[in-house]
Amino acid sequence: MKILIIVRQVPDSTTNIKIQSGGQDIERAGVKMVVNPFDEFAIEQAVQLKEKRSDVSGVTALIVGPAAAAEALRTALAVGADDGIHVQVDSYNALDELQTAALIAAVVRAGGYDLILTGKQEIDLDSGQLGPALAELLDVPHVGATVKLEVAADGKSLVARRRIEGAEEVVRVHLPVLLTCDKGLCEMRYPSLPNLMKAKKKPVKVVTPAEVPGFGDLMAGVGGTKMHSFQPPPERPPGKIIPGEPEEAARELVRLLREEAKVI
Amino acid sequence: MTNDILIFAEQRNDKLHPAALQLVTPARALAAKTGGRVVACVIGQALSAAADAMAQAGVDRVVTMSDPALANYSALRYRTALAAVMEKVQPRVTLLPATFMGRDLAPRVAARLKAALATDVVDLTIDADGALDVGRPVYNGKALCRVRFPKDRPALASVRPNTFPAPQPGGNTAARDSLPYTPAPGDERIEVQEIARTGGAIKDVTEADIIVSGGRALKSEENFKILFELAEVLDAAVGASRAACDAGYQPHSRQVGLTGKTVTPRLYIACGISGAIQHLAGMRGSKVIVAINSDKEAPIFKLADYGIVGDLFKVVPAITAEVRRLKG
Numbered sequence: 001m002k003i004l005i006i007v008r009q010v011p012d013s014t015t016n017i018k019i020q021s022g023g024q025d026i027e028r029a030g031v032k033m034v035v036n037p038f039d040e041f042a043i044e045q046a047v048q049l050k051e052k053r054s055d056v057s058g059v060t061a062l063i064v065g066p067a068a069a070a071e072a073l074r075t076a077l078a079v080g081a082d083d084g085i086h087v088q089v090d091s092y093n094a095l096d097e098l099q100t101a102a103l104i105a106a107v108v109r110a111g112g113y114d115l116i117l118t119g120k121q122e123i124d125l126d127s128g129q130l131g132p133a134l135a136e137l138l139d140v141p142h143v144g145a146t147v148k149l150e151v152a153a154d155g156k157s158l159v160a161r162r163r164i165e166g167a168e169e170v171v172r173v174h175l176p177v178l179l180t181c182d183k184g185l186c187e188m189r190y191p192s193l194p195n196l197m198k199a200k201k202k203p204v205k206v207v208t209p210a211e212v213p214g215f216g217d218l219m220a221g222v223g224g225t226k227m228h229s230f231q232p233p234p235e236r237p238p239g240k241i242i243p244g245e246p247e248e249a250a251r252e253l254v255r256l257l258r259e260e261a262k263v264i
Numbered sequence: 265m266t267n268d269i270l271i272f273a274e275q276r277n278d279k280l281h282p283a284a285l286q287l288v289t290p291a292r293a294l295a296a297k298t299g300g301r302v303v304a305c306v307i308g309q310a311l312s313a314a315a316d317a318m319a320q321a322g323v324d325r326v327v328t329m330s331d332p333a334l335a336n337y338s339a340l341r342y343r344t345a346l347a348a349v350m351e352k353v354q355p356r357v358t359l360l361p362a363t364f365m366g367r368d369l370a371p372r373v374a375a376r377l378k379a380a381l382a383t384d385v386v387d388l389t390i391d392a393d394g395a396l397d398v399g400r401p402v403y404n405g406k407a408l409c410r411v412r413f414p415k416d417r418p419a420l421a422s423v424r425p426n427t428f429p430a431p432q433p434g435g436n437t438a439a440r441d442s443l444p445y446t447p448a449p450g451d452e453r454i455e456v457q458e459i460a461r462t463g464g465a466i467k468d469v470t471e472a473d474i475i476v477s478g479g480r481a482l483k484s485e486e487n488f489k490i491l492f493e494l495a496e497v498l499d500a501a502v503g504a505s506r507a508a509c510d511a512g513y514q515p516h517s518r519q520v521g522l523t524g525k526t527v528t529p530r531l532y533i534a535c536g537i538s539g540a541i542q543h544l545a546g547m548r549g550s551k552v553i554v555a556i557n558s559d560k561e562a563p564i565f566k567l568a569d570y571g572i573v574g575d576l577f578k579v580v581p582a583i584t585a586e587v588r589r590l591k592g
Contacts, residue, residue: 017403019407037523098371101375128371133381169456250586253583264498
């Protein structure tokens with residue numbers, strides 16, 4: 001069983017996001033970049049499968065991003081991926097997600113991966129397009145927002161639980177399959193220092209768009225949305241602090257919610 | 265491509281998702297600009313009630329696709345079904361609700377039809393050049409990004425629930441037709457074995473109009489009882505912060521926040537939640553926010569419309585009692 005993990009690098013969630021004065025993008029300088037938290041679940045799940053099963057022949061981690069994205073790839077290698085593919089593009093916003101999916105599909109199509117794991121969504125742009133779109137382009141089924149996974153002993157099928165409104169769906173699919181991972185599947189272990197050192201020696205294949213046959217046509221063939229301006233979110237008017245003893249404050253709150261906000 | 269706007273009217277068990285009806289409002293506004301019609305499609309097995317509800321919501325045409333194989337959602341069967349409807353209707357813009365189903369389905373269909381897609385949008389317009397232009401929150405709601413679509417290919421957008429009001433039901437004047445489901449090779453590769461309700465009879469945070477949410481200050485699973493009591497009188501769901509879930513007070517299925525669920529209810533009541541960025545990311549889209557916290561410096565008060573500085577163990581039961589008293 002060959003496993004592929006798709007990893008993304010995103011600004012740390014606690015980073016203060018500033019918008020460039022022209023509004024074309026956020027300020028990138030000094031922003032701490034980390035592995036997308038949902039992709040961490042994918043990395044850990046892949047490594048656990050490799051540790052538990054004798055039929056896993058390799059775990060490859062792939063990232064699309066500028067040179068600096070190599071650091072996120074190294075985290076995946078330190079946790080336990082065997083090798084990496086770095087598809088180098090100039091900036092994080094150069095392609096939209098459908099185009100990124102098309103690029104990844106072109107790079108991995110001949111790879112013969114049986115199980116592809118990635119996060120449910122990326123926490124910066126929150127779009128969640130990559131997993132399902134990549135599955136479609138590779139013509140494999142996908143299970144979105146997976147919270148539990150059991151691969152059959154023969155490695156030919158798996159049963160996954162996925163989260164939906166107020167319920168969990170239990171689905172059975174045949175490999176090859178792509179899974180997007182949600183919170184609850186597993187927690188990524190912290191890579192140890194020796195493993196971080198070892199990760200530097202693991203092979204990483206760098207692919208540039210020029211090396212992808214028909215790159216231009218591929219990008220012209222799907223998606224093509226452009227993020228053209230960023231604005232701060234609309235400000236909320238200052239809130240009201242309701243004074244008084246608990247009973248008194250509670251009564252006033254309920255009155256305001258009924259008469260002023262009209263929400264109950 | 266026509267100038268029509270297509271709505272994917274999500275239903276389960278012949279019950280429309282509330283977010284599906286809400287799509288009529290932006291679809292009407294877009295159709296007024298493109299000069300096209302609003303077409304709704306309902307995909308499933310038994311769907312007469314869902315199709316009627318859509319027809320009464322002011323759409324011009326309702327297309328149904330009914331087949332036993334479509335009884336439960338499957339990413340593969342539904343992408344084949346929706347793609348077939350889109351190829352028939354040839355809409356300029358297709359809207360889906362940004363629900364678990366819509367978020368799962370839209371990218372597959374967009375990739376299949378070589379279309380373009382933006383997810384979780386909160387604003388839609390047609391610009392001077394005739395291209396779709398949408399707004400969507402990014403970076404945990406710390407910025408709003410505008411996205412322009414290419415003019416020459418079908419556009420798909422999933423719309424954040426509770427962003428637009430549902431139209432008042434009116435007369436049933438919509439034209440009706442149906443299309444058959446023709447499976448694509450391999451559609452059977454996903455088999456739904458079971459749909460297991462989580463949390464019993466209690467509503468899920470992603471399907472509730474009101475959410476009562478608790479943080480680490482609740483101190484135990486047992487203490488969440490006072491939140492469940494308030495939730496019951498308000499017909500609300502109970503949510504929790506990451507800290508509360510990680511401490512084991514509530515399951516992760518109730519977690520609201522960056523790595524939990526993103527919610528946009530009409531009313532969000534945060535009890536003993538300080539307001540870490542991770543939590544705010546999941547609930548800042550709520551219409552009205554109430555914060556109850558003993559620390560008057562807690563960041564949640566900056567976002568709250570109404571705040572009570574006090575002991576939640578006294579305040580929350582007092583709110584429950586007051587709502588109960590008013591409801592008689």
